[in-house]
Amino acid sequence: MKTSHALLALQAIAGREIAKFVRQGGRFASALVRPLLWLVVFAAGFQNVFGVSIIPPYDTYIPYQVYIVPGLLGMVLLFNGMQSSLAMVYDREMGMMRLLLTAPLPRWYLLFAKLLAGTLLSVLQAYVFLVIAALFGVDLPWSGWLYALPVLVLSGMMLGALGLLLSVQVRQLENFAGTMNFVIFPMFFLSPALYPLWKLEESGAAAIHAIAQWNPFTHAVEAIRFALYGQFAGTSVAIVGGCLALFFMLAAWGYDPQRGMLKKSGKPA
Numbered sequence: 001m002k003t004s005h006a007l008l009a010l011q012a013i014a015g016r017e018i019a020k021f022v023r024q025g026g027r028f029a030s031a032l033v034r035p036l037l038w039l040v041v042f043a044a045g046f047q048n049v050f051g052v053s054i055i056p057p058y059d060t061y062i063p064y065q066v067y068i069v070p071g072l073l074g075m076v077l078l079f080n081g082m083q084s085s086l087a088m089v090y091d092r093e094m095g096m097m098r099l100l101l102t103a104p105l106p107r108w109y110l111l112f113a114k115l116l117a118g119t120l121l122s123v124l125q126a127y128v129f130l131v132i133a134a135l136f137g138v139d140l141p142w143s144g145w146l147y148a149l150p151v152l153v154l155s156g157m158m159l160g161a162l163g164l165l166l167s168v169q170v171r172q173l174e175n176f177a178g179t180m181n182f183v184i185f186p187m188f189f190l191s192p193a194l195y196p197l198w199k200l201e202e203s204g205a206a207a208i209h210a211i212a213q214w215n216p217f218t219h220a221v222e223a224i225r226f227a228l229y230g231q232f233a234g235t236s237v238a239i240v241g242g243c244l245a246l247f248f249m250l251a252a253w254g255y256d257p258q259r260g261m262l263k264k265s266g267k268p269a
Helices: 004-023 026-045 063-095 096-101 106-136 142-169 173-181 184-189 197-202 205-214 216-227 236-252 263-264
Strands: none
Touching: 004 063, 004 096, 004 106, 004 184, 004 263, 026 106, 063 106, 063 216, 096 106, 096 216, 142 173, 142 205, 142 216, 142 236, 184 205, 184 263
């Protein structure tokens, strides 16, 4: 694989993804509406219900609005990752995936280029949300915006790789919404995005607490939370990186017509 060909392919795939995103203005708006509703509406109602104790990475009591920002950043990454997988299913039904995957480059690289392009859009949306949160008075360290960048990229790639893996299994657009309901909402609510996990354990929900500990999204949120305060959550970052590698390898295997799900289904990519 020549470097020049690889860079051209990456540029073409990223350019196509960005052009699609620019044309779909509603996609950008919907990506921000969900977290903004939690930040502006739900946080205002719940701030006196959920008390947030002094737990790492915080060194003092914080408002509920501040606590949920890392989880809402994760929400932006999660929904955009799933949106990218929807685009993969659509492209496969329309025949675009067949053209893409017949390019004279390894399939894993083409999928990786598409993953990078989707992650770029996810991270840009996450920073737009940070700007809006700052305008609403959410006080976060400005240095944390820089520290969070590599963690946002890693988390966005992990969630995008999960979307790629799901797109292997989802054969038709009609089945996509149902599948996402069994992925997005359990991942989001079984995480510390909206409340600390110790509250689950304290309330006696030991089983739910245990499931949340195995949730990759939990560790993405915690890695983002610590990074925003200039701290490194080594265990969470390692788990997110491991899940990224696992999800992407399974997705690449699934898109291989000689070995993966595409062979079993008998349908072209």
